[in-house]
Amino acid sequence: xxxxxxxxxxxxxxxxxxxxxxxxxxxVSERSxxxxxxxxxxxxxNLFFEDSTRTRISFEAAAKRLSADVINFSAKGSSVSKxxxxxxTALTLEAMGADAVVIRHxxxxxxxxxxxxxxxxxxxxxxxxxxxxxxxxxxxFSMRRRLGRLEGLKVAVVGDILHSxxxxxxxxxLASLGAEVxxxxxxxxxxxxxxxxxxxxxxxxxxxxxxxxxxxxxxVQLERQNxxxxxxxxxxxxxxxxDRDRFAKLHDDAIVMHPGPMNxxxxxxxxxxxxxxxxxxxxxANGVTVRMAVLYLLLGGAIGGEVQ
Amino acid sequence: xxxxQNPPVSGGDLARAVLEGPDIxxxxxxxxxxxxxxxxxxxxxxxxxxPTRGATLARRLAERxxxxxxxxxxxxxxxxxxxxxxxxxxPARPLGxxxxxxxxxxxxxxxxxxxxxxxxxxxxxxxxALNDLGRPRAVQLATLVDRGHRELPIxxxxxxxxxxxxxxxxxxxxxxxxxxxxxxxxxxxxER
Numbered sequence: 001x002x003x004x005x006x007x008x009x010x011x012x013x014x015x016x017x018x019x020x021x022x023x024x025x026x027x028v029s030e031r032s033x034x035x036x037x038x039x040x041x042x043x044x045x046n047l048f049f050e051d052s053t054r055t056r057i058s059f060e061a062a063a064k065r066l067s068a069d070v071i072n073f074s075a076k077g078s079s080v081s082k083x084x085x086x087x088x089t090a091l092t093l094e095a096m097g098a099d100a101v102v103i104r105h106x107x108x109x110x111x112x113x114x115x116x117x118x119x120x121x122x123x124x125x126x127x128x129x130x131x132x133x134x135x136x137x138x139x140x141f142s143m144r145r146r147l148g149r150l151e152g153l154k155v156a157v158v159g160d161i162l163h164s165x166x167x168x169x170x171x172x173x174l175a176s177l178g179a180e181v182x183x184x185x186x187x188x189x190x191x192x193x194x195x196x197x198x199x200x201x202x203x204x205x206x207x208x209x210x211x212x213x214x215x216x217x218x219x220v221q222l223e224r225q226n227x228x229x230x231x232x233x234x235x236x237x238x239x240x241x242x243d244r245d246r247f248a249k250l251h252d253d254a255i256v257m258h259p260g261p262m263n264x265x266x267x268x269x270x271x272x273x274x275x276x277x278x279x280x281x282x283x284x285a286n287g288v289t290v291r292m293a294v295l296y297l298l299l300g301g302a303i304g305g306e307v308q
Numbered sequence: 309x310x311x312x313q314n315p316p317v318s319g320g321d322l323a324r325a326v327l328e329g330p331d332i333x334x335x336x337x338x339x340x341x342x343x344x345x346x347x348x349x350x351x352x353x354x355x356x357x358x359p360t361r362g363a364t365l366a367r368r369l370a371e372r373x374x375x376x377x378x379x380x381x382x383x384x385x386x387x388x389x390x391x392x393x394x395x396x397x398x399p400a401r402p403l404g405x406x407x408x409x410x411x412x413x414x415x416x417x418x419x420x421x422x423x424x425x426x427x428x429x430x431x432x433x434x435x436x437a438l439n440d441l442g443r444p445r446a447v448q449l450a451t452l453v454d455r456g457h458r459e460l461p462i463x464x465x466x467x468x469x470x471x472x473x474x475x476x477x478x479x480x481x482x483x484x485x486x487x488x489x490x491x492x493x494x495x496x497x498x499e500r
Contacts, residue, residue, distance in 0.1 A: 017402060024387065024403040033440045038390040066390075296390075301400035 003115045003122040004294055007133040007173040015177055019141050022286070022293035028065060029289060039068035042299050045098040047089070048125070049075040049105045054260055054284055055125050055135075059102045062291035068299070071096070086110060090117040099299055103127070108165075121298040129163050129191075129224065135259055136169035138290040140177060142279050143214055145286070146255050151178040156208045157199075158184040158240060159218035159267050162191050163225065166259045167218060171199045184208050186240065188229040205240055209249040216257040217242050217268045233266060243269040255279050323480075326471055327492035332452065332483075335468030336365065339450055340372035342466050347417055352445070354416045355383040358434055359404030362422035364485045365452060369421060382409030386420075386441070391433035406437075413442040419466075423481040425451040428462035453492055455479050 001014060010018070028034055044063040048056050056072070063070045073093070075081065080089060086105070093101060100121040103111045108128030115122040126132040144150050155174055161167045161183050174181050175198035182200040183190065194201055202208050209215065220236065230236045237243075242256065247269075250256075256268070256278045264270045273280060327335070347353050350373055357366030363385035370383035387404035395401075420434050431449060438444060450466035455473045471494070473479065478495040482488075 021403050024405065027406060031441065035440065036390040037436065038395065297400045299400075300390075300395055301398055302396050 001297060003111075003124075004133050004298065005111050005115060005122065005124045006131050007136045007169040008131075008176075010133070010173065010176065012176045012178075015137070015140070015173060018137055018290065018293050018297060019144060021297060022137075022141050022290045025292045025296070026286075026289045028292070029285065035065055035067060037067050038296060038300050039063065039066040042068045042099040043071065043097055044068045044100045044102060044295065044299075045071045045073060045093050045096070046125075047073045047093065047101050047103045049080065049103075049110075050126070052104055052126070054287065055104065055132075058284070058287040059123075059125060059134075059291050061288045062295055065288070065292055066295055066300075068099075068295065071098070086114065087117055090114050094118045094120075099303065100295065121303070123294060123298070126165055128165065129168075130165050131169045131172075132165040132259075133169050133173070134287070134291055134294055135166050136173040137294070138283060138287045139166075139170055139216065139257060139259070140173055140179075141290050142257065142283050142286045143179075143255070145282075146279060147213060147253070150174070153179040153213050154211055155179050155181045155214040155216060156184055156205075156212040157181060157216045157218065158205060158208075158242070160189050160220045160225075160229075161185045161194070161218070162189045162229070163221040164218050168197075170216065171197050175199065182208050182212070184240070186230055186236070205246065206249065209246060210251065212250065213254050214257060215242065215250065215254065216259075217262075218259070219261060219263055220267055237266055241265075241267050241269065242272050244271050247272045247275070250277075257283060259283070322496045323493045324496075325491050326479075326494050327453070327469060329484075329490035332468070332490045332492065335452060336368055337372055339466045339468060340369050340376065343369070343419060343448075343450070344373060344376060346448075346465070349377065350381050350417075352416050353381055354409055354411070354413055354418050354444075355381065355421055356386045356408075356413070356418055356434075356438075357383070357421040358430060359385050359387050360486060361481050361483055362420075363405070363407075364483050365423060365450075366419075366421040369419075369450070382411055382416075384409045386434060386437050388430060388433040388437050391436045393429055393433065408441060413438065413444045415443070415445050417446045417448065418444040419448045419450055421450045423452050423483075424479050425449070425454045425462075425464050425467075426457055426479075428458045428460035431462050432460050452481060453479055 098120050102123045102125050104125040105127050108130035110127050111124040157167050171181050184202050184205050258280050344350050355366040357363030374380050384407045387406045389403050448465040451464045452468040453471050454467045455471045480493045482491045
């Protein structure tokens with residue numbers, strides 16, 4: 001594995017190796033010295049063209065816990081705002097000796113392009129409405145930690161599927177790990193050709209909830225919505241929001257997930273978000289662990305021409 | 309020693325068993341006694357094995373100490389993969405399992421346990437790992453086989469067998485729990 005661009009590139013064995021590595025690394029976060037010397041001398045560049053708090057901090061913490069040098073680059077206040085192209089930015093980073101570039105970009109496919117321009121590893125930290133593979137990995141990791149397995153798990157992904165890179169990455173990853181995903185959304189918020197994805201589709205949340213082990217609520221991405229996809233926030237919330245009454249329909253061991261940031265009161269009620277069966281805070285902690293595993297597996301061994 | 313009993317090794321290699329099941333058994337029993345003697349009853353001893361086979365050996369030593377003293381001593385494992393100095397020579401390796409006993413290692417006498425002591429680099433890595441896990445009062449080293457060829461100033465406190473070897477030879481340890489039988493083989497690369 002040289003890059004991590006799409007969750008679909010990960011076979012079952014690759015994905016399990018990442019999750020098992022993360023399981024061992026999780027203990028590092030519990031001890032008093034939360035640091036390993038493994039990536040000493042490696043440089044990780046966080047290249048963020050889009051706003052992000054948790055993902056950037058999570059990658060930064062992961063790289064630092066492995067002793068890598070971290071350079072943070074955000075488009076605001078950089079030469080990008082002066083009109084520099086992605087390629088020129090990439091070449092600059094290349095010249096600074098980046099061993100890995102963690103990129104978030106509003107254009108789907110930007111990490112893929114970048115991978116052709118730089119020698120180091122490229123990790124996709126979210127590209128447009130395409131993919132967010134480390135989020136899917138940390139979601140799978142959180143599910144496995146809470147429920148003990150992934151095989152045969154019934155996962156409902158609810159909400160703005162159309163604009164969600166998290167949904168696509170989760171569907172691809174969970175399909176290869178043997179979980180059964182059902183996407184639940186109004187027809188207007190489902191992407192074209194969703195019938196070709198390895199998952200089921202439903203418009204009726206109330207019918208799906210009782211048979212689900214995991215309910216993953218997605219944020220309604222108002223900033224990406226360029227048309228009226230539903231009549232009103234209130235109506236969306238009534239049909240697709242997870243409130244106390246809907247929560248009661250879940251079986252007793254089922255868990256509620258959300259990739260954050262949440263719109264409390266829109267797709268999820270505050271009461272549900274703060275319940276002990278919600279993994280939302282855990283997901284953040286697991287994010288650091290899973291990203292450590294990804295960085296270790298990409299950079300921890302021989303890279304490029306280092307063998308022999 | 310008939311070769312028919314030996315596990316298969318790759319074609320052309322010559323394998324000679326240097327320790328059989330009963331020898332390993334006796335060596336571990338002696339090491340357990342030595343640990344008890346040197347640490348005056350192993351009051352504050354923690355046994356930490358280096359995965360995979362060192363961890364198995366640590367558990368066996370703990371069983372013996374418990375038999376002799378009628379008291380359990382803490383046993384665990386410390387994975388050293390992330391601390392190795394040769395990580396960049398191979399693709400990233402899967403991690404082993406680190407498992408510290410509940411009491412931790414602060415102010416304890418930690419006995420590191422490994423199957424084969426060779427260059428000493430694994431033990432160096434283990435010492436670094438311990439440094440991040442706590443501050444033991446003292447660290448000692450037990451090994452089933454010391455085959456020489458040290459590349460660092462490291463020596464074992466407890467040795468099952470000193471085994472003179474050529475650097476080109478390989479020492480392979482088989483243990484019941486992981487490999488279905490107990491044996492230590494000295495493998496000489498065959499002529500090709």
